[in-house]
Amino acid sequence: MKNFALLLTSRAGICVACAASTVGFVVNSANAQTATTPALQDVVITANRIPTKLTDVLADVTVLDRSELDLAGQSSLLDVLANLPGIQISRNGSYRSSSGVFLRGATSSQTVILLDGVRIGSATSGTPALENIPLDRIERIEVLRGAASALYGADAVGGVIQIITREPERKPVYTANVGIGGDGQRQASVALRGSTSDLGYSLGWSRERADGISVLVNPLSSAFNPDRDGFQASSVDAKLRYQVSPQHQVSVGLLHSDTDYQFDGAASPNPLKLTKANTDARAYSTLNNLSAQWQAQWLPNWKSTLLLGTAEDQSVTKYFRSTDGAFGGSGKFNTDRRHASWQNDFSLGQDVLSFALEERREEVDSSMNYAVKARDLRGVMLSYALRAEDWSALAVLRSDHNSQFGSFTNWSLSGGYQLNSAWRAVLSAGTSFQAPSFNQLYYPGFGNPTLTPQQNRSNELGLKYREGQLNFEATVYQNDIRGFITPSTNLQSALAELRGISLHGGWQFGASQISASYDYADPRTQPNNLRLLRIARHVANFRLQHQLSDLSLFTELKFSSDREDNNLSFTGRDKLAAYSLLNVGLNWQINSQWALLLRVNNLNNSRYVLANNYSTLGRNAFASLSWKY
Known part of the structure; x- marks a missing residue:
């Protein structure tokens, strides 16, 4: 499915659709970041690059x-992210097809995805293959909303999502x-985790499949085929951690x-x-991620972390004649x-x-003939995190050099003041940048080698409340991107304005937990004042969970307002109607070893469209049995 010529059905292509089923979670809200060390429940790394x-x-x-991910059932990583504050998703079909994430209204290529500290994604499309990360093998997810190029370099326009595999x-x-x-x-999945003396280990295997439903639902589409479009996915992962001495620890993960x-x-x-009618089109998507880390405590006040990693994003499409299996062509977009x-x-x-100090090299191996197939990126970052009794601050300065576009300097400054024991006010400002992807620059018939990097300035104001079992956060943000490259046209606009409000919080009372979020986003390009495609103005998520002895009951509700999308001929826009989803389920801890999960997604059988032509799931049920010893 990565053939760029298929504009509506390729992750490596110009257009991406939006996703289907959803799930919700009780969330811990505050800042987050990478977790290359064992993470504690109340400690995050991604927000400051330090615990x-x-x-x-x-x-x-x-x-x-x-514990929150265990309630996801058959849902994918993308479905989980879709129910977090500030995130909307896209996907070319209802199951594990090509996907994208819109964080705070930014495009899917403007969010950095880290897997165990290593950046993943396609250098051709600029987007990561989130469908390739099995939810069962994830230990923890940290989402940092807001421009973060000062901390993480290019592309962190909307924010950073850090995924930590099982520990x-x-x-x-x-x-x-x-x-x-x-x-x-x-x-199905099996795993073994533990430790012996100074060596810790985690080994896992998972397998998924589905017969699926038709990816396309519009008979007028030139590629429409009403047959079922299924998927199968498998994964293996391993993580080893060795405590060399009290001051030194090394770890390897794959x-x-x-x-x-x-x-x-x-x-x-x-x-x-x-x-x-007789084409069997298949996409083969592979992710290989390897990381090696050395943590050293040289002095009581000096700690260093050396991280080496590789990430391969392989995307191959093949076409067969469905009647006899004859091979009809292929394409590849590998990074x-x-x-x-x-x-x-x-x-x-x-x-x-x-x-x-950071260095990264990106190389492209594609069936398309790109004028340039590799680039090098080097960065140096300096930050100071200040913590006083009633106020704190974080100042970051970073310089990046891109072998194609030269050097860029970005900065960020954040401050917070504790108004009283419960309320805290925060204010931040900063800059970010994003270089054009290889597709945007060099794809035949579409690329434009004269494109220049997008640069942005962001500001946000927040108010945080935390008292006992109640927490709440409100954030108002504005992110202005100059030289914005519109994904569907590859034209460089004068400006894109990403403005919005994010509200989210949770409350635990007795045996019950409630979490809720509301996001207003209205990203637009200027001077034509057009909305960015597939972004809803209003999205609300609500989740209620109640514990009855060993039985946990939960209800999830999602509401999304309308959004805009290109029509079939790309000559205009269609409005996609608002929708709501209701999910219910239970998790029964049968005994210390066995647990049963039952879910019914889209109980109200909502018929909705997230992107023109592409399918979404109606009412569907799932049951799983887990064993732990």
């Missing part, structure tokens, strides 16, 4: 731990899971994931003269990223001074 107490974070952050346990733990649902859904999914599309060129970073943190009382 920070959740209550001390200045940024707008959400953290999900494994070692202190004692040996064996787990297994099987699940079954509608549309031929089947799911994840290999393969996804094979069907879609509706046509080969180009088409030597067999396949038609939409190889190599990453190295060395960060040093110096504690000065309660303050922390950090200095980091």
Whole structure:
């Protein structure tokens, strides 16, 4: 499905659709960041690049731990992210097809995705293959909302999402899971985690598949085929951590994931003269992620972290004649990223001074002939985190050099003041930038080598409340992107204005928990004042969970207002109607070893469209049985 010529059905292409089913979660809100060390429940790293107490974070952050992810059932990582504050999603079909994330109204290429500290994604499309990350193998997710190029370099316009794979346990733990649902859904996984003396380990395997439903639902589409479009995915992962001495720790982590999914599309060129009725189009998407880390405590106030990593994003499409399996063509869009970073943190009382050097190389291997197939990126970052009794601040300065576009300097400054024991006010400002992707620059018939990097200035004001079991956050933000490159046209606008409001919070009372969020986003390009495609102005999520002894009951409700999308001919725009989704479920801890999960998604059987032509799921059910020893 990565053939760029298929504008409506390719992640490597120009257009991406929006996703289907949803799930919700009780969330911990504050700032977040990468977690290359074992994360504590109340500590996040992504927001400041150093471990920070959740209550001390200045940024707008959400953290999900494994206990919350366990309630996802058959849902994908993308479905989980869709129910977090500030996030909307896109996907070319209802199951594990090509996907994208819109964070605070930014495009899907303007969010940095880190997997165990290593940046992942396609350098051709600029987007990550989130469908390739199995939810079962994730330990923790941290979402940092807001421009963050000063901390993480290019592309962190909307924010950063850090995904941490499963971590070692202190004692040996064996787990297994099987699940079954509608549309031929089947799911299985096994894992072993534990430690012996100074060595910790985590090993896992997972497998998923579904018969699916038709990816396209509009008979007028040139690629429409009403057959079922299924998928199958498998993954293996491992993480080893060795405590060399009290001052030194080394760790290695890897994840290999393969996804094979069907879609509706046509080969180009088409030597067999396949038609939409007899074409079996398949996408083979692979993620290989490897990281090695050395943490050293050189002095009581000096800690350094060396991280080396590689990330391969392989995207291959193949076309067959459905009647006899004859091969009708293929295409590929592969990316190889190599990453190295060395960060040093110096504690000065309660303050922390950090200095980091980073280097990354991106190489493209494609069936398309790109004029340039590789680029190097180098960065140096300096930050100071100040912590006083009633106020705190974070100042960051960073310089990046892109081998294609030269050097860029970005900065950010955040401050927070504790108004009283419960209320805290925060204010931040900063800059970010994004270089054009290889598709935007060089794709035949579409690329424009004269494009220049997008540069933006962001400001936000927030108010945070935390008292007992009640927490609440409100953020108003504005992010102006100069030289904005419109994804569907590849034209560079004078300005894109990303403005919005984000409200989210949670309350635990007795055996019940409530979480809720509301986001207003209205990103527009100037001077034509057009809304960015597939972004709803209003999105609200609500979740109620109640504990009855060993039985946990939950209800999830999602509401989204209308959005705009290109019509079939790309000559105008269509309005996609508002929709609501109701999900219900239960989790029964049968005993210390066995647990049963039941979910019914879209109980109200809402018929909705997130992107023109693409399918969404109606009412569907899922059940899984888990074992832990």
